Amino acid sequence: MSEYEGSVYLRDFCFAFPDSETPFLKNIDISINKGEFVIITGPSSSGKSTLALCLVGIYPKVLGGSTSGTIKVGGLNVHKVETEDISTKAGIVFQDPDSQFCNLFVDEEVAFGPENLLVKATEISDRVNKYLKFVNLPKYNNKKIAELSGGQKQRVAIASVLAMEPEILILDQPTANLDPSGKEDIYETLYKLNQETGLTLILIEHQIDELIKYVDKLIIMEDGKVIESGVPRDIFRHKSQQLEQDYGLWVPEICRLSFAIEETGFEFDRFPITVQEFVEQKEILFPCLSSTKTIEKKENYAKKTALEIKDLSFGYSSQKKLLQDLSLSINKGSIIAVMGENGSGKTTLSMNIIGLLKSQSGTIILDSQDITDQKVSHRCRKIGYVFQYPDHQFITNSVAEEIAYGLKQTSLSQQQIDDIVKDTLKTVELEGLEERHPLTLGMGEKRRLSIATMIVQRPQILILDEPSAGLDYKNCKHMMDIILKMCKEGVTIIMITHTTYLVAKYADAVILLDKGQKVFDGKPEDLFNNLEAIKTKAIEKPEILKVFDCINSKGKIMDQCLVADDLIEALNRR
Amino acid sequence: MIKFGYIKNDSIFGKIDSINKMFWLIGIAVLSYFITEPVLQLILFFCIVLNGLILAKLPPKNFFSAFTIFLIFGFIMFLMQIVFYSGEESLIYFQVGYLKIGHEGFRNGINLCLRVFVVGSSALTYIITTEPRRMIYDMVARAGIPYRFAFAFYAAFRYIPIMEVEAINIRNAHIVRGTLEIEKGLKGRLRILKCLAVPLIVSGLRKAKMSAIAMESRAFGAYPKRTLTYTYTVPFIGYCINISIWIIALSYLIYLIVNGLWQFS
Amino acid sequence: MEEEMKKKKKWLSSVDLLMIAVIAAIGAVLSSLVINPIVRALNIASPFVSMWPGALHLFAVIMGGLIVRKPGATMFTALLNGLLQMLFGNPSGALCILYGFGNGLGSEIAFSSARYRPKVWITMLASGCGTVTAFFIDLIYWFSDFTFGFKVLYLVDSFFAGSIVCGLISWGVFRALERAGVVNRK
Numbered sequence A: 001m002s003e004y005e006g007s008v009y010l011r012d013f014c015f016a017f018p019d020s021e022t023p024f025l026k027n028i029d030i031s032i033n034k035g036e037f038v039i040i041t042g043p044s045s046s047g048k049s050t051l052a053l054c055l056v057g058i059y060p061k062v063l064g065g066s067t068s069g070t071i072k073v074g075g076l077n078v079h080k081v082e083t084e085d086i087s088t089k090a091g092i093v094f095q096d097p098d099s100q101f102c103n104l105f106v107d108e109e110v111a112f113g114p115e116n117l118l119v120k121a122t123e124i125s126d127r128v129n130k131y132l133k134f135v136n137l138p139k140y141n142n143k144k145i146a147e148l149s150g151g152q153k154q155r156v157a158i159a160s161v162l163a164m165e166p167e168i169l170i171l172d173q174p175t176a177n178l179d180p181s182g183k184e185d186i187y188e189t190l191y192k193l194n195q196e197t198g199l200t201l202i203l204i205e206h207q208i209d210e211l212i213k214y215v216d217k218l219i220i221m222e223d224g225k226v227i228e229s230g231v232p233r234d235i236f237r238h239k240s241q242q243l244e245q246d247y248g249l250w251v252p253e254i255c256r257l258s259f260a261i262e263e264t265g266f267e268f269d270r271f272p273i274t275v276q277e278f279v280e281q282k283e284i285l286f287p288c289l290s291s292t293k294t295i296e297k298k299e300n301y302a303k304k305t306a307l308e309i310k311d312l313s314f315g316y317s318s319q320k321k322l323l324q325d326l327s328l329s330i331n332k333g334s335i336i337a338v339m340g341e342n343g344s345g346k347t348t349l350s351m352n353i354i355g356l357l358k359s360q361s362g363t364i365i366l367d368s369q370d371i372t373d374q375k376v377s378h379r380c381r382k383i384g385y386v387f388q389y390p391d392h393q394f395i396t397n398s399v400a401e402e403i404a405y406g407l408k409q410t411s412l413s414q415q416q417i418d419d420i421v422k423d424t425l426k427t428v429e430l431e432g433l434e435e436r437h438p439l440t441l442g443m444g445e446k447r448r449l450s451i452a453t454m455i456v457q458r459p460q461i462l463i464l465d466e467p468s469a470g471l472d473y474k475n476c477k478h479m480m481d482i483i484l485k486m487c488k489e490g491v492t493i494i495m496i497t498h499t500t501y502l503v504a505k506y507a508d509a510v511i512l513l514d515k516g517q518k519v520f521d522g523k524p525e526d527l528f529n530n531l532e533a534i535k536t537k538a539i540e541k542p543e544i545l546k547v548f549d550c551i552n553s554k555g556k557i558m559d560q561c562l563v564a565d566d567l568i569e570a571l572n573r574r
Numbered sequence B: 001m002i003k004f005g006y007i008k009n010d011s012i013f014g015k016i017d018s019i020n021k022m023f024w025l026i027g028i029a030v031l032s033y034f035i036t037e038p039v040l041q042l043i044l045f046f047c048i049v050l051n052g053l054i055l056a057k058l059p060p061k062n063f064f065s066a067f068t069i070f071l072i073f074g075f076i077m078f079l080m081q082i083v084f085y086s087g088e089e090s091l092i093y094f095q096v097g098y099l100k101i102g103h104e105g106f107r108n109g110i111n112l113c114l115r116v117f118v119v120g121s122s123a124l125t126y127i128i129t130t131e132p133r134r135m136i137y138d139m140v141a142r143a144g145i146p147y148r149f150a151f152a153f154y155a156a157f158r159y160i161p162i163m164e165v166e167a168i169n170i171r172n173a174h175i176v177r178g179t180l181e182i183e184k185g186l187k188g189r190l191r192i193l194k195c196l197a198v199p200l201i202v203s204g205l206r207k208a209k210m211s212a213i214a215m216e217s218r219a220f221g222a223y224p225k226r227t228l229t230y231t232y233t234v235p236f237i238g239y240c241i242n243i244s245i246w247i248i249a250l251s252y253l254i255y256l257i258v259n260g261l262w263q264f265s
Numbered sequence C: 001m002e003e004e005m006k007k008k009k010k011w012l013s014s015v016d017l018l019m020i021a022v023i024a025a026i027g028a029v030l031s032s033l034v035i036n037p038i039v040r041a042l043n044i045a046s047p048f049v050s051m052w053p054g055a056l057h058l059f060a061v062i063m064g065g066l067i068v069r070k071p072g073a074t075m076f077t078a079l080l081n082g083l084l085q086m087l088f089g090n091p092s093g094a095l096c097i098l099y100g101f102g103n104g105l106g107s108e109i110a111f112s113s114a115r116y117r118p119k120v121w122i123t124m125l126a127s128g129c130g131t132v133t134a135f136f137i138d139l140i141y142w143f144s145d146f147t148f149g150f151k152v153l154y155l156v157d158s159f160f161a162g163s164i165v166c167g168l169i170s171w172g173v174f175r176a177l178e179r180a181g182v183v184n185r186k
Ligand SMILES: Nc1ncnc2c1ncn2[C@@H]1O[C@H](COP(=O)(O)OP(=O)(O)OP(=O)(O)O)[C@@H](O)[C@H]1O
Pocket: A017, A018, A024, A042, A043, A044, A045, A046, A047, A048, A049, A050, A051, A443
């Protein structure tokens, strides 16, 4: 075979971690052409990040390990050359910007790569200006990185890799903690880059709804192997259900819907994967859809107030208030989603509820009892709180001890405690991991464990801060099942999230914050239908709702629903 | 938390490179060590304050705000000296059993208290006038420290605010878990400390590994040198200040030795 | 596998250097926020008492040595830690670097003579030695006029303070880290 001209070329590539005999990445075959926009997806721990690190030569050159097979990146044989040579061909950006910077100022960070490569000083300053402009951050040269927002940091990270002028850009979950508008911004920047400069883009993501319109190629990994690789349309046309149910992937909503429609016997000429494509076929779809009737979502919670906040005000500094005269009331047994842009005060609000931050004025009433002046230790017997990074909450050395920990204060006997631990382990499906150290668990397991530690305290309210960040569909669903179960038992859930799907599917009510002000409080349907009136960028309309908007644009044809699941259910029930 | 950071400043002293300033700083500590005369120590202290206010143009509020700490530390030194002083006392003010407070011990205490002030205020001058990125530059370009090592220092600087936020988060998480109620007594306190330290170090090490990977993938350490994008010139006065303090220190030492006033203990 | 790769041989790799940076940063924060106030308060009672919590200044240095386990790592952590402490406005100023050097020297010698094996007694020895060398500087710079007995007692006390307080605590934390799977004890 002649020399392969593309960007990335792997044949029979295997990789084993240091101190491990068996390869973790097994027989990987990938070829990516110049200028392609590629997404790698797959469940947690399937080896996506590991593969990305292999592509830039970090494994095995820096972190050790052993490889076999062919691996060529930008025409270079990764085995034969040094990491610095690869770095001019392929650059990588990671999920958490904070841990990948090592300079204090923006311009230094962008100049860092070229400086290492001994590029001339004058050229470096040109590059810094050029690439900062490219990512929409001109005039930010002398800002401190620590003072930027999450989205801006992510942009700096991208610019700093671009400044090395690579041919291939690899991004490992670059938007996990960003709000939808920040996400959209980053994706658009990337697409612009890809179109204008012919940069090859390899993006690792779990949720690919908004991305799928840009993508040339989709690679799906599972357990260190590539299980699917090709055009997204073909993959989703044939494998949607399998990918979702067997591998636990986030299959884009429209793809799920299209797949379900084809299941009913209908056949598309061109399998739609975006809203645009879907509604283009609405004429032929009408007969199929119009006869379906979605069921009304029942309000499955009691109309009793669990938590009431009146005129709450809080500011980190006394001059400027962040939260201003916030009032809300939350029904018992419901799931409340708190949404808002990055920095709009969601975490701050929840910290005020639990008492970790002391509100400057206002009252908090829990179950018709004023808890404004109660200490955190009192409040947290009734309010559970799951932090964004579950690692922080672990105290003991094993999963079982961790669950039992909160029960130590109570007067239960050892036997009773053991029973509760066993039950809880079953609820969160962590049986068999009793003896593992909490910090060695996977992300989804950690999240479930941190919920378990709160379940045993039998809280009336459970607050979750961005529980879905970085989770795959299977783990996310798993977690939501537990939460729904708790809800049935009367626990009220307050969930801070950026994930539209979770809100659309599970939330009974949404509270939207904007710069510390409440701008919306009501049902998710009302929120998503009135996004224009509320004028917020913090929320993305659910894909399915966009479909309904088009269908119903000339008069109401059918009842809308927010997630593909409901519509699919209606289709099947027909 | 870092109360005394760099404050942008274009004074003469601020322009001096950090290496010369470091030698100046060490020179002062050495000189202060040679001085046993409280009056001389006081003069040295005044010189540093004047230098800080005039040559370095430090904002007095920032400069003097740290002095309470020096005062506490200095007072402790003073007390210890008068209690534990072991030399001959020419005059004893006060004696209770074994404990005696005499003239020499008292003078020594004052001297050491002033030494705390000298050492502290000179360091403060250094901190407020030195920008971390200038320090890195000087370490690499002037002191010949390999840039990988200089960068480790810079990275540490970047980690401090991150670790601080992390520590607060971890503490909050523990409060919510009710650790403060469960762990009581000294053993409990130690356990709490461990519960704080371990996740902090774990997340710190993870972050370190992550940044190391990010840096290596950007060709960090590929070549023995790297481009320096900014340049600084060293004003001549920098060398003057550095060298003069050492000349003063050494000549004072010689003066002491010649006059038989110096005894190494 | 066929193409076994050798790690790029560097005395301290980037990963090592950044780990050291993090540990030194944590140590400097610990020293200036927690330990220094305690030490200062206890100093009024007696330097022999304040030395016990004071030995914890060495915590970061020992952790650096235990985690990185390469020649010079301990010393580098100590110097970095000292420099950072000085920049935090520690009243000891430039002496902080000297203390760092002292800490590093003692522990480095102890660690290297045991060929960087992570064992509890080696950790205790290294902590003890590091504390002694640092407190030696105290004797010269601040306490030069004290009686000989005081000085001997001071050094002996500092050795025990270092090896018991700092050695055992660092060892405990190291073991906990090991169980959490972030460091390994080969
Ligand atoms: N140095 C190592 N030694 C042994 N196993 C490792 C090492 N690093 C990672 N692993 C394991 O390899 C697996 C794959 O990890 P990887 O980070 O590549 O997954 P991923 O697909 O990126 O998952 P996620 O979506 O959660 O980011 C994990 O189970 C992890 O525990």
